Amino acid sequence: SSNKMKELKVLSICYYGRGGSVFFQSLFDGHPECVTTPGTYISGYQEWFNQLKDLSTKVVIDEFCDKYKVFFDPNYVSKEALPCCGSSPGIDLNFSRMGESQNDSISIDESIFRDNLLKHTKNEETQNELSFFTALHLAYAETREMDLDKLKWIVFPLHTAMYDRAKFLNPLNTTIIH
Numbered sequence: 001s002s003n004k005m006k007e008l009k010v011l012s013i014c015y016y017g018r019g020g021s022v023f024f025q026s027l028f029d030g031h032p033e034c035v036t037t038p039g040t041y042i043s044g045y046q047e048w049f050n051q052l053k054d055l056s057t058k059v060v061i062d063e064f065c066d067k068y069k070v071f072f073d074p075n076y077v078s079k080e081a082l083p084c085c086g087s088s089p090g091i092d093l094n095f096s097r098m099g100e101s102q103n104d105s106i107s108i109d110e111s112i113f114r115d116n117l118l119k120h121t122k123n124e125e126t127q128n129e130l131s132f133f134t135a136l137h138l139a140y141a142e143t144r145e146m147d148l149d150k151l152k153w154i155v156f157p158l159h160t161a162m163y164d165r166a167k168f169l170n171p172l173n174t175t176i177i178h
Helices: 002-007 021-026 045-050 057-067 111-120 131-143 163-169
Strands: 007-012 153-159 172-176
Touching: 007 021, 007 163, 021 153, 045 131, 057 111, 057 131, 111 131, 111 172, 131 153, 131 163, 153 163
Parallel strands: 007 153, 007 172
Antiparallel strands: none
């Protein structure tokens, strides 16, 4: 619902050097009031969104799912590097070798995610960076079977403190931690 979008606050994490920002971000994962996507996957969200030519909802969903296949398979290596995190972030962050026996991975089901993303963008024919940013986090949370009524925070790995990468967050209730 659009009311849920306005209620969500953003906690954005930045780093300087190798400071443990991905570890810090992971501490919020699993908290019932927080949703965060894996590691630095979407740190370059603004750059990705800026390159879109067609902002119709279906195209934006298709473009996101095509570009960010690592959400569905952490072993995926893309031909083109993702903005800010390279061609194989799931492998680089060991998200394909999780758990005590290193045989678990961090991934979600693409078809469920697409359905949830479509549901959270359904009232809009086109997308802007804010509406889609919120919708993708709600869809990610729902795909992980989180209770959306409890959700209060998007924990976003801005990672590097570049204004061009962060300015889309200005209209949101955003706290940035360095």
